[in-house]
Amino acid sequence: xxxxxxxxxxxxxxxxxxxxxxxxxxxVPRMVLGAVCDTDPEKLKRCPDTPGFATHQELLKSxxxxxxxxxxxxxxxxxxxxxxxxxxxxxxxxKPLSVHKADCQKLIAAYEKRSRKDLVFAEMFNQRTDPxxxxxxxxxxxxxxxxxxxxxxIITDWYRTETYYASGGWRATWAGExxxxxxxxxPHQLDLMQWMFGLPKKVRAHCQFGKWHxxxxxxxxxxxxxxxxxxxxxxxxxxxxxxxxNRLEVATDRGRxxxxxxxxxxxxxxxxxxxxxxxxxxxFGTPDRWEVKVPxxxxxxxxxxxxxxxxxxxxxxxxxxxxxxxGIGGVELGNAMLMSSLWDRTVExxxxxxxxxxxxxxxxAKSRHKTKVVAAGAANDFANSAKxxxx
Amino acid sequence: xxxxxxxxxxxxxxxxxxxxxxxxxxxVPRMVLGAVCDTDPEKLKRCPDTPGFATHQELLKSxxxxxxxxxxxxxxxxxxxxxxxxxxxxxxxxKPLSVHKADCQKLIAAYEKRSRKDLVFAEMFNQRTDPxxxxxxxxxxxxxxxxxxxxxxIITDWYRTETYYASGGWRATWAGExxxxxxxxxPHQLDLMQWMFGLPKKVRAHCQFGKWHxxxxxxxxxxxxxxxxxxxxxxxxxxxxxxxxNRLEVATDRGRxxxxxxxxxxxxxxxxxxxxxxxxxxxFGTPDRWEVKVPxxxxxxxxxxxxxxxxxxxxxxxxxxxxxxxGIGGVELGNAMLMSSLWDRTVExxxxxxxxxxxxxxxxAKSRHKTKVVAAGAANDFANSAKxxxx
Numbered sequence: 045x046x047x048x049x050x051x052x053x054x055x056x057x058x059x060x061x062x063x064x065x066x067x068x069x070x071x072v073p074r075m076v077l078g079a080v081c082d083t084d085p086e087k088l089k090r091c092p093d094t095p096g097f098a099t100h101q102e103l104l105k106s107x108x109x110x111x112x113x114x115x116x117x118x119x120x121x122x123x124x125x126x127x128x129x130x131x132x133x134x135x136x137x138x139k140p141l142s143v144h145k146a147d148c149q150k151l152i153a154a155y156e157k158r159s160r161k162d163l164v165f166a167e168m169f170n171q172r173t174d175p176x177x178x179x180x181x182x183x184x185x186x187x188x189x190x191x192x193x194x195x196x197x198i199i200t201d202w203y204r205t206e207t208y209y210a211s212g213g214w215r216a217t218w219a220g221e222x223x224x225x226x227x228x229x230x231p232h233q234l235d236l237m238q239w240m241f242g243l244p245k246k247v248r249a250h251c252q253f254g255k256w257h258x259x260x261x262x263x264x265x266x267x268x269x270x271x272x273x274x275x276x277x278x279x280x281x282x283x284x285x286x287x288x289x290n291r292l293e294v295a296t297d298r299g300r301x302x303x304x305x306x307x308x309x310x311x312x313x314x315x316x317x318x319x320x321x322x323x324x325x326x327x328f329g330t331p332d333r334w335e336v337k338v339p340x341x342x343x344x345x346x347x348x349x350x351x352x353x354x355x356x357x358x359x360x361x362x363x364x365x366x367x368x369x370x371g372i373g374g375v376e377l378g379n380a381m382l383m384s385s386l387w388d389r390t391v392e393x394x395x396x397x398x399x400x401x402x403x404x405x406x407x408x409a410k411s412r413h414k415t416k417v418v419a420a421g422a423a424n425d426f427a428n429s430a431k432x433x434x435x
Numbered sequence: 436x437x438x439x440x441x442x443x444x445x446x447x448x449x450x451x452x453x454x455x456x457x458x459x460x461x462x463v464p465r466m467v468l469g470a471v472c473d474t475d476p477e478k479l480k481r482c483p484d485t486p487g488f489a490t491h492q493e494l495l496k497s498x499x500x501x502x503x504x505x506x507x508x509x510x511x512x513x514x515x516x517x518x519x520x521x522x523x524x525x526x527x528x529x530k531p532l533s534v535h536k537a538d539c540q541k542l543i544a545a546y547e548k549r550s551r552k553d554l555v556f557a558e559m560f561n562q563r564t565d566p567x568x569x570x571x572x573x574x575x576x577x578x579x580x581x582x583x584x585x586x587x588x589i590i591t592d593w594y595r596t597e598t599y600y601a602s603g604g605w606r607a608t609w610a611g612e613x614x615x616x617x618x619x620x621x622p623h624q625l626d627l628m629q630w631m632f633g634l635p636k637k638v639r640a641h642c643q644f645g646k647w648h649x650x651x652x653x654x655x656x657x658x659x660x661x662x663x664x665x666x667x668x669x670x671x672x673x674x675x676x677x678x679x680x681n682r683l684e685v686a687t688d689r690g691r692x693x694x695x696x697x698x699x700x701x702x703x704x705x706x707x708x709x710x711x712x713x714x715x716x717x718x719f720g721t722p723d724r725w726e727v728k729v730p731x732x733x734x735x736x737x738x739x740x741x742x743x744x745x746x747x748x749x750x751x752x753x754x755x756x757x758x759x760x761x762g763i764g765g766v767e768l769g770n771a772m773l774m775s776s777l778w779d780r781t782v783e784x785x786x787x788x789x790x791x792x793x794x795x796x797x798x799x800a801k802s803r804h805k806t807k808v809v810a811a812g813a814a815n816d817f818a819n820s821a822k823x824x825x826x
Binding site for chain 2: 193211256268270286288299300311318325
């Protein structure tokens with residue numbers, strides 16, 4: 045394909061518009077904004093010099109785009125994503141891939157049946173560009189860290205005010221957004237979890253619904269995880285805490301890595317823990333250890349790096365940082381946490397996708413879906429939030 | 436009573452002997468070692484110049500002691516403690532108070548029916564002397580920190596080798612010790628949890644039994660807690676990790692306190708989080724905050740401070756740092772974690788003490804209670820471990 049890639053952005057809400065402005069400012073080499081689409085004519089005015097469409101079907105048929113970015117409310121990721129794939133345009137989906145596993149499967153099935161084999165299908169996994177997580181994954185995959193024994197991620201610096209939840213009528217409702225902190229804020233971490241550690245075999249979670257805010261969905265969750273190798277994990281999140289914490293701790297057979305703030309702090313045992321435990325003649329001693337600071341450089345290119353990688357995949361056949369087909373992992377993990385809470389029991393993975401979808405239908409049926417007042421000034425805040433600063 | 440207090444130590448194992456040596460070295464003002472007791476004549480040789488008895492009944496009747504310290508295997512804390520109280524001697528019990536709630540109740544009932552009203556009944560809660568936890572409790576009780584929103588204690592620096600577990604035939608068996616990491620290592624943290632935060636209303640825990648070691652009891656546990664005010668908590672422990680972590684994080688309505696290493700790190704919000712969340716006109720902003728380093732001085736007097744406080748309570752009527760009647764709290768919390776795991780469900784507190792006791796009878800009935808080889812040199816390690824270094 046010839047350069048540049050003409051991107052159509054479907055959904056000019058806060059995230060879609062943020063990406064549009066980056067492209068219009070030339071921040072993504074070899075990518076231009078070909079067209080935009082929003083059902084709200086007011087939103088189209090955000091890109092006054094770009095061809096605008098009221099429906100994604102019109103945009104897809106317009107001949108003005110080689111690729112699309114789907115940045116609509118979550119449920120539409122599935123339907124619009126399928127239409128885009130079937131139209132033969134390269135497709136980048138905002139996170140999450142879909143609300144639940146069955147919808148992810150539909151979307152992936154459409155991609156697998158694509159007529160155009162070179163079609164690029166990506167997801168906006170901007171936090172995969174963060175060098176801290178890339179490095180941790182690399183250390184795990186290389187075997188340098190040995191087997192994982194325990195994982196603990198406290199990710200509670202997603203603080204949101206009532207004003208935030210009042211910024212859109214669809215927000216924080218089962219019918220509109222399809223979930224709360226697990227669906228909106230945590231897809232990054234849920235994806236990183238499965239990307240770095242794989243999916244657990246069992247999940248027992250405790251979500252609280254409207255605990256800190258006047259919303260029907262979960263704004264706090266504590267989940268316990270068990271992996272196939274016996275490792276255990278805890279994942280804790282909420283939008284109700286300030287200052288909040290973002291601290292990932294991984295205990296392995298070679299010590300402990302902590303990711304909090306800048307870089308990785310690795311307390312490295314000079315011997316395998318499992319070997320020392322089994323063979324040491326002393327009752328109390330621990331293996332010798334080194335304090336290793338693993339430097340990393342900044343927070344990565346975030347959203348623009350994903351857009352650039354998507355462009356390179358289209359033009360140069362480069363491998364994707366975030367293939368959309370991998371997006372089902374984080375969705376399934378989040379679904380497992382929600383279902384475990386609703387069903388009040390441990391759930392095993394892989395989940396029964398149909399059972400999860402049926403549960404969502406129940407939630408949607410009883411959704412209050414309140415129309416809320418849009419608070420003045422909130423949009424600017426959203427744009428700032430989308431700048432890709434690592435949380 | 437006239438000074439000094441003559442203490443009898445019942446059980447001259449690793450802990451009992453460690454305390455005996457401290458007293459013999461004059462480390463506890465106004466306390467002397469009056470007598471010692473052990474069923475093993477070899478152990479009595481550890482205090483060759485002190486009157487020694489083979490049974491606690493003989494020691495209690497000897498007229499050589501005003502007070503006793505019970506440092507026997509755990510199940511005997513109950514029976515010997517009751518005998519000591521009934522004999523009218525001041526009684527200090529090593530942690531845990533008893534193995535399970537019903538035994539605690541029996542011991543406390545004996546104390547409540549005591550004929551001698553000035554009888555002092557204490558527990559060896561040496562970590563209550565740690566100024567970090569005292570300060571945190573003080574900040575919570577004064578209202579300075581506001582309501583607790585979330586608690587997270589990762590206490591995994593209790594690393595133990597197979598050699599440790601081979602050091603005594605009773606160790607790490609249901610029949611002998613009555614549990615694993617929750618019963619032996621964690622009574623400190625379980626007590627501090629209930630001392631600082633109160634007991635939760637609900638517990639859902641996941642213990643692993645013999646996960647890292649060849650033992651029948653739990654050597655790893657992850658527990659989820661829910662408190663009456665809606666706060667949530669996580670408690671994670673194991674003896675299978677190195678280097679392990681000791682990090683207590685408390686999110687409150689006034690920010691977050693982290694106790695890890697020296698002192699307390701308090702990120703203090705200048706406004707109540709609940710108030711900011713409800714009233715802020717912005718969607719993303721967080722309350723302003725201060726980084727507050729709350730200095731504390733060292734790790735406290737630990738075991739010797741408890742012995743000194745016990746002496747002052749006897750001689751001067753001073754309040755106890757660790758009244759034994761409070762010891763039931765941490766035991767109930769640990770019981771709840773174990774029962775939740777065994778019963779594979781959420782348990783509510785207060786626990787049914789009889790149901791817990793019945794479950795212990797089942798565990799004891801199927802206990803392997805292996806006789807293990809005592810490893811050379813392990814005793815010294817135990818003495819060092821008992822020096823009261825804060826973990």
